[in-house]
Amino acid sequence: MNNPLLRPFGTPFDSVPFDRITAAHFKPAILQLITEAKAEIDTIVTNPAPADFANTIAAMEHAGKKLNIASATFFNLDSAETNDEIQQLAQELSPILAEYGNDIMLNEELFQRVKQVHDEADESTLTDEEIRLLDKTYKGFARNGALLSAENKEKLREIDKQLATLTMKFSQNVLQETNAYRLHITDSEQLTGLPDSILAAAKAEADKRQLDGWVFTLHFPSFVPFMKYAANRDLRRELYLASSTRALKSNEYNNEGIVRDIVSLRSERAKLLGFGTHADFVLQERMASSPAIVLDFLNDLLVKAKPHAQQEIDQLKTLAHEDGIDKMMPYDHAYYAEKLREAKFNLSDEKLKPYFPLQRVLNAAFDAANRLYGLVFKLRADIPKYHPEVDVYDVLENGRHKALLYTDWHPREGKRAGAWMTTYRGQWKEEDGEQVRPHISIVCNFARPVGDTPSLLTFNEVTTLFHEFGHALHGMLADTTFESLSGTNVYWDFVELPSQFMENYCYESEFLRSFARHYQTDESLPETEIDKIVAAANFMEGYQTLRQLGFGLLDIAYHTGKFDDETSVEHFEKNMTRDTQLYPDVPGTAQSASFSHIFAGGYSAGYYSYKWAEVLDADAFSYFKETGIFNAETAAKFKRLLSSGGTVDPMELYIQFRGRKPEPEALLKRAGLVG
Template identity: 35%
Template sequence: MNTKRLLAGTMLAALATACTTTMPEGDMETGSAMPAPVAYDPAIPQATSVFAQPSDLPFHAPQFDRISDEEWQPIIEEAIGIQLAEIDAIAHNPNPPTFDNTIVAMERAGGVFNRSYAAFGQLVSANINDTLAAADEALAPQIASMSDSIYLNPDLFARVKAVYDNRAAMSMTPEDAMLLETTYADFVHSGALLDAAKQAELRQINERLSTLSSQISQDITDGSAAASITVDTRAELAGLTDGQIAAAADAAAEKGLDGKYVLTLTNTTNQPMLEQLDNRDVRERLFKASWNRNQSGENSTMDAIRETIALRTRIAGLFGVDDYATWQMYDRFADSPETAIGFMREMVPALRATQDREAALLQARAEEDGATFELQPWDWPYYAAKVRQERYALDNEEIKQYFVVDKVLEDGVFYMANKLYGLTFEKRDDIPVYDDSISTYTVYDKDGSELALFYFDPFARENKSGGAWMNNFIEQSRLLGMKPVISNTLNIVPPADGEPALATWDNVTTMFHEFGHALHGMFADQEYSSLSGTNTARDWVEFPSQFHEGFAADPEVLRNYAKHWQTGEVIPAEMVEAIDRAGKFNQGHAFGEIIAASLLDMDWHSIPPGTEVNDILGFEQNALSEMGLRTDLVPPRYRTPYFRHIFVHGYSAGYYAYTWTEMLAHDAYSYVENNGGMSRAMGDRIRATFLGQGHSKPYAVMFRDFTGHDPQVEPMLEARGLIPEDDTVNAVNGAEGAE
């Protein structure tokens, strides 16, 4: 069983000293002989689906070609029943509880469910249809109920607690100790210490929340598609490229709107085309379509979000804590809402000053073009793009010509992985996939042995969730003898027929980012899958991925992949310099939208128990107005009605993690730059200190093992251009001592 909810913070600081006794593992009594073990061979239902055993494909990859859409729901329902039977057998073992027959036995449980649900979950996110959506909605409460049946099982918890209470008298490896600590903490967090009445209420809440999450996710996907705007004439699309206009025409034709143009929405508030569209009315329509989606009609998320917030606030009340954020952050590097909020608020004054300065600059630039209007959110990206191009000679469309998607992957991302870690890659065509655009690769380690299987799903589809992500189909585990099977999923705009697949610079850095997640999973070398690879806290898991973004601009790596798709010319040095300089421009918007979303998330989850919020948009507006930022011009990256991260993807009271881990990433990358740069020796150090460690150690220990110091915020602020590089800045409160 892989809980996927792992412990961090001060509770783990003592682990290094908690495992020094020499008593044989599992002895629950001292001074007396253990009773002879009782023979115990419980009957467990046997699976009948294709997931009954690990597949016979390489690396036990999912057999997508053997499962119809209609089969997924019964497959997973059967897997749920099997996992519950396995857990029940552990809970009622007549032998005294030991680390092996309780904690390790739980690690062995759930194989059928893990194999099937990992594959199903990816399909729901990346290739959903009506049948899969219905299955997801039906399964969500069943899975929530399964989780509660495990964590609120009194007999099982009694065994876990008995092992935990005896930990000082046990001989364990550090990883054993971490697994025991995290397992116990997960049970307590899930309500194992609550009384029966509160547990019963918690079960009802969790089932309802799971249903609401599935509903919100589907409504956000459908609402984004429904909010696309139709433009009547090509002239109104001035500023877009021919390829973009052709794609808009194709999108219109698919809707039966021949002769018109449809602009579809990305998942974020800001829409990339706002930078290009010369027609201000079209910009306004596009922005408002994004800003106002999911507020009304059949795709409205408002009622579901209102109920979600109320139920989460009630959870805080059941546990007797100040708010949901306090309950949720039990396993984080930043160990309290105050730490996370303080970290962000300390950056607000410098960020606000940058926003005011940039707003004045963009207003002046608009007036140079004869504008008589006051700058609005749909104008900011447009004039920022003009200033960026004028100041830094930066033309995003020209830059794209140097970034062919396959070349970025194979000659950039893979090249970096080879030079830094010694990895090699072999493309293969014998692995079944769920869409023809997906590529698969065998990954070989530095000694030539097989390390992992890697899937690459690069292009946007109407039935794919927005954004980018990494997922494990199979998680590494020495206990189970499993090597990782990993996928990277992105939403790069697909090419028009006959055109090359080109990436923006943002797409490029996202590819390096997601492959950082993949490396975190590939280099996993843990006994237990619950501690393996990316099974870490929200405010640690984004650190390795953001860290690897830095290598996208490494001169050696860049020269190898950034080549013009027609001429083969390497990207000019002046263009690279322009990208670097421009990276510090417009941070009032780029950083501002992230901090605003992060603070909005914390506001939603800092509501005290017993407080009702009926006016969702009113609460949001009040929260935005009190941030001290120019949210009138720089809205949050996600607005409440379509904030999928916090209502679906587990980032509730956790969206700050992107900024927290950005701090860690810039600090760690500065260590690379100051100690010889990209090299095999550096790669070995990265892998040995944090990238291959999963959650086998406390987060602060892994960070110090690599850098030699506690996290410092200066490198991030310098990279963002919020302070001059030669200024001395005090560490942000919360970065130090946040173990």
């Protein structure tokens, strides 16, 4: 087979040749590249020279680069543009790649060389980054079974293969359940309250399916506005139940058994490696170094936030009571929260959306990156892409290529829900010092254009775009020698700092004025509306905090041995999150079966990190507020933090930027949880 993944790409910046790749290319390419990567490892193992940093640690860093790019390309497509063939391949390739990873981590001769360098290297001859990589490499082996007996190494291999298959199946089941549901409405009287723009999108969805009337789905641009605006309570309940029972129903896509197996296997793996629980294992390499620290952090926030959250819900109940609802339910929350927001601030997402056309919001993010870090984004038409809706930008710094940025904004049946940043190629320096620059992607699910109307964002989607762009900046500004310490390769509870930091700009009046303009008239968003956005920044913050804390507590509960064989996923979830719940229970529902962050993503025993990073980002942005939100000196310090990746301990890196450790007061003040 003439396989483009196995030849020089011959594209601008060696970008992935999506226009020449088919699904059939991936398996043979990945199998061959595994063979080549193993040969590179064998060369290190059989080197007759004594092990040292250059011939062992650095050599390992440069092994398997082609495999990394091919597998990243495959799994990114499985998330953003999948189909039945790719999903089947994912089931086949995931355990094969897990086995390859174990072949390296459980290679006794290779580990002995790593151990020799770790034990005997003269650190005075190494740079700080090399010392950091050496420590990370040694720990990587130890944390992946290198110190185990031969029998236990085989057990570990089997566990990892099973986990790779199960997490992939979990994600695919959620996607299948999301795509399978539709709410088809033909009676216009059932659409009371829904804005024209939402109805137009629902009509376009129905037309696409060759149906009369309107179709709503579980994809965010359809689900969220329906729950927010639809006056028909029965239909809100129906849509809520469809979302909250995804992968929990009695069909082939049920994830309850998969959740149980994943939790059990993670626990077994942790114990095999000498840890009490999976959370103990994960948190050894986090800023929050133990489950106890995480629980103290979450419960302290719970105590502070719950009274505020209860007050917020009491206000919503008053509104609902006026509509004759005596017992408010979870599927009423978004509807009455929007009513209260409009009443309290005279602020409506639908009225704001015309001022936030997608391209203009993106250009504003580009402008912020230019003012902060000197980056320029140039749209390229000559770089292959995996879907016609994708755009590719050449990112320039001082006129020189810095990175590629792919953007993919709209929902499709082959794309999973949510928003994320990912990498096709990381950043590193070749042995001759030549820079290899990163290829970064942002993937979201914003409403697509309808007719002559461009994609218009809710304000929450504006902050989502800035959030993912913050992650992208972390990747694009990377400037390290070694890829495994580059960009977002940092402690997981530090990785959300750059993304959440960027959200702050969306609430700055001066910056909002620079880009919020009506897509038809070019009229600036009225000053009164900008004031309302800023004033409403803390709206329902207590409730939102409790919701995040509930997810964090549930995650830690699953991964500290509290889940047992006798308890259903539904009852376990409700027991573990009871203190964070402000509405009556809806029997038969649970988020766990579709909780992709912890069962198919990288957030197991790490969901708390969103709140942890909020402490960091609020404290960091308060520094910018003190000096000026585009202050060049402060921005240069933060740019060093971003470009340093994982080469420095995150707390030390933060102190270098801020001059002290982060303090929680800025977050509590911003959230309105203290006076």
